Amino acid sequence: MNSEDVILKIQDLEKTYPNGVQALKGVSFDVKKGEFLVVIGLSGSGKSTLLRCINHLHEPTGGKIELNGKDITHVHGGDLKRLRQSVAMIFQHFNLVERHTVLKNVLTGALSRTNTLSSMLGFFSAEDRQMALEYLKLVGIAPKANYRAGQLSGGQQQRVAIARALTQKPEILLADEPVASLDPATCHTVMDHLKKINEDLGLTIICNLHFLSLVRQYATRVIALRGGELVFNGSPKDITNEWFEKIYGEGAKEVHVN
Amino acid sequence: MKSIIFDSLIFAYIFMVAFIYAYLGPFVVRGDEDQWVGLLPMIGLSLILFLILGAGLNLLLKRGRLYTLGALLFEAEHIKANRIPTPLTKNFWFYQLMIAFVFTIAVGWDATEIKLYELFGYEGLFGADGQGGALGIFLSLVNPNWQILPQGILAIIETIYIAFMATIFAIPAAFFLSFFAAKNIMAGNSVLFGIYLFIRTVLNVTRSIEPLIWAIIFAVWVGIGPFSGMLALMLHSIASLTKQYSEIIECVNEGPIEGIQATGANFIQTIWYAVVPQIILPYVSFTIYRWDINVRMATIIGLVGGGGIGTLLMMYQGQALWREVGCLAFLIVIAVWAMDTASAYIREAIK
Ligand SMILES: Nc1ncnc2c1ncn2[C@@H]1O[C@H](COP(=O)(O)OP(=O)(O)OP(=O)(O)O)[C@@H](O)[C@H]1O
Numbered sequence: 001m002n003s004e005d006v007i008l009k010i011q012d013l014e015k016t017y018p019n020g021v022q023a024l025k026g027v028s029f030d031v032k033k034g035e036f037l038v039v040i041g042l043s044g045s046g047k048s049t050l051l052r053c054i055n056h057l058h059e060p061t062g063g064k065i066e067l068n069g070k071d072i073t074h075v076h077g078g079d080l081k082r083l084r085q086s087v088a089m090i091f092q093h094f095n096l097v098e099r100h101t102v103l104k105n106v107l108t109g110a111l112s113r114t115n116t117l118s119s120m121l122g123f124f125s126a127e128d129r130q131m132a133l134e135y136l137k138l139v140g141i142a143p144k145a146n147y148r149a150g151q152l153s154g155g156q157q158q159r160v161a162i163a164r165a166l167t168q169k170p171e172i173l174l175a176d177e178p179v180a181s182l183d184p185a186t187c188h189t190v191m192d193h194l195k196k197i198n199e200d201l202g203l204t205i206i207c208n209l210h211f212l213s214l215v216r217q218y219a220t221r222v223i224a225l226r227g228g229e230l231v232f233n234g235s236p237k238d239i240t241n242e243w244f245e246k247i248y249g250e251g252a253k254e255v256h257v258n
Numbered sequence: 259m260k261s262i263i264f265d266s267l268i269f270a271y272i273f274m275v276a277f278i279y280a281y282l283g284p285f286v287v288r289g290d291e292d293q294w295v296g297l298l299p300m301i302g303l304s305l306i307l308f309l310i311l312g313a314g315l316n317l318l319l320k321r322g323r324l325y326t327l328g329a330l331l332f333e334a335e336h337i338k339a340n341r342i343p344t345p346l347t348k349n350f351w352f353y354q355l356m357i358a359f360v361f362t363i364a365v366g367w368d369a370t371e372i373k374l375y376e377l378f379g380y381e382g383l384f385g386a387d388g389q390g391g392a393l394g395i396f397l398s399l400v401n402p403n404w405q406i407l408p409q410g411i412l413a414i415i416e417t418i419y420i421a422f423m424a425t426i427f428a429i430p431a432a433f434f435l436s437f438f439a440a441k442n443i444m445a446g447n448s449v450l451f452g453i454y455l456f457i458r459t460v461l462n463v464t465r466s467i468e469p470l471i472w473a474i475i476f477a478v479w480v481g482i483g484p485f486s487g488m489l490a491l492m493l494h495s496i497a498s499l500t501k502q503y504s505e506i507i508e509c510v511n512e513g514p515i516e517g518i519q520a521t522g523a524n525f526i527q528t529i530w531y532a533v534v535p536q537i538i539l540p541y542v543s544f545t546i547y548r549w550d551i552n553v554r555m556a557t558i559i560g561l562v563g564g565g566g567i568g569t570l571l572m573m574y575q576g577q578a579l580w581r582e583v584g585c586l587a588f589l590i591v592i593a594v595w596a597m598d599t600a601s602a603y604i605r606e607a608i609k
């Protein structure tokens with residue numbers, strides 16, 4: 001692979017929260033176009049912080065982030081909006097607007113390219129509407145387009161969130177424990193959708209996960225954090241028991257999701 | 259420290275009351291204000307004396323390991339945890355509280371000039387000649403003069419519209435201000451927080467001045483009538499609604515805000531798409547309730563010339579036309595009941 005395939009380059013990334021917690025202590029890695037990169041690590045190891053620094057929901061306090069060779073470590077105003085448009089995110093608790101319909105939620109993915117007044121009045125372009133409906137179909141929620149988002153089950157809500165993210169026309173999709181509040185069966189449906197999007201649409205995905213069994217099934221590459229530092233970077237099949245103990249601490253046991 | 263100050267205040271209060279009563283006799287002397295003014299320096303001095311005395315007594319009690327009221331309220335948790343639980347009557351604070359309470363009741367009885375013989379006396383109830391009196395008024399009230407009903411209905415409609423306009427005008431102002439009065443939105447930096455504190459203070463002051471006072475101010479400003487009443491209610495509504503609105507904003511769910519932010523939406527879009535949907539129903543609910551309250555307040559404000567049924571009521575009451583007053587009172591009861599029921603019903607429906 002040559003360096004042109006690198007879509008995201010992270011160098012010595014640091015994040016210290018205002019309360020003094022040092023959540024990232026100089027993390028470096030590259031993400032190549034089309035990868036399904038999974039981030040693992042104990043609770044509190046800094047996984048969420050890492051993702052949130054990439055799309056600037058949190059501001060990095062040190063190091064460097066490059067997107068397509070462009071420095072995006074500190075961006076503001078219009079640049080920040082463009083960055084967030086091209087780096088979409090889905091969350092553990094879906095973060096949908098529950099009172100709005102499913103379709104309206106998906107359309108919010110187009111907010112960054114809709115002018116403020118039109119968007120307030122609910123006018124989105126015909127293409128955007130078309131696109132929103134297509135992505136709803138893709139994640140299998142089209143029949144529920146006019147339901148209120150709050151009426152859907154967790155798994156369905158996460159698929160709506162995926163459709164919203166896709167409507168942004170992003171280059172990268174960040175997923176912060178997208179299945180942590182779902183039951184095992186639903187969890188696989190959602191992960192399968194992510195896999196499909198990754199393979200069919202060629203969208204680069206960076207995903208935080210808790211279960212190693214899921215990691216082996218879906219990841220093309222894995223990085224592991226421990227105490228805010230990168231301790232593993234490689235293929236999922238290289239995570240041996242030895243590595244497992246290094247990442248999760250001694251005496252840790254693997255649990256499976258079927 | 260807090261505990262010592264608190265106890266000294268209580269002791270000083272008890273001493274002071276005892277002293278004044280022993281020295282000056284009961285509050286009956288109130289008629290003679292000059293005497294009070296003359297005594298002020300002495301009272302002030304003795305107050306200081308008693309405060310010092312109270313503090314000293316308190317320290318003495320502390321030395322004697324007695325559990326005082328101040329200690330009960332303000333003592334640090336870890337000291338409190340070491341106290342051995344004792345029955346209520348074995349605690350010093352219990353007697354301290356009881357004495358303070360009894361003294362307060364005694365002074366209160368005196369200060370409110372409670373006179374049971376007036377409450378149950380013949381003259382008050384039936385009048386000196388057995389004709390008028392409170393009972394007479396009451397009988398007229400329950401036997402209303404229906405002839406002024408049309409006039410009354412017009413007046414109460416005016417009252418409802420005064421309340422309505424006050425609410426309508428208050429909504430946009432309160433909506434706008436509420437975002438600046440919400441802590442979670444304004445906590446970002448010190449400039450924003452300064453604005454927040456300023457707005458909060460102005461609102462609290464505005465709210466703490468009764469609409470009745472505002473009505474008098476506006477009556478001087480724009481003349482007696484419905485307009486001044488409306489302005490008074492509007493001002494009060496802006497202050498109250500802003501507070502209620504901003505409290506709703508303060509407990510919105512952050513999740514959707516992050517969700518919308520992460521799509522690259524700008525600030526206004528984020529507010530519109532993530533905050534507004536969460537607050538709109540509670541806003542509507544509080545607003546309808548405010549209208550309901552305003553109808554009641556508009557009636558009161560009318561009494562000082564704010565227009566509507568209150569003004570009419572004042573007029574008839576001034577002429578002691580109690581049967582007419584009864585008719586208006588009936589209308590007010592109906593209107594308030596209807597507004598109350600309707601607003602409760604609507605608020606329930608949109609929940
Ligand atoms: N907003 C914040 N302010 C201060 N400290 C924070 C904040 N968010 C996270 N932290 C701290 O930063 C560290 C890393 O947290 P982070 O949420 O990134 O961990 P995580 O790996 O995502 O954990 P989990 O698996 O529980 O989600 C933790 O010690 C956490 O307490």
Ligand SMILES: [Mg+2]
Pocket residue numbers: 047048049176177
């Ligand atoms: Mg996390």
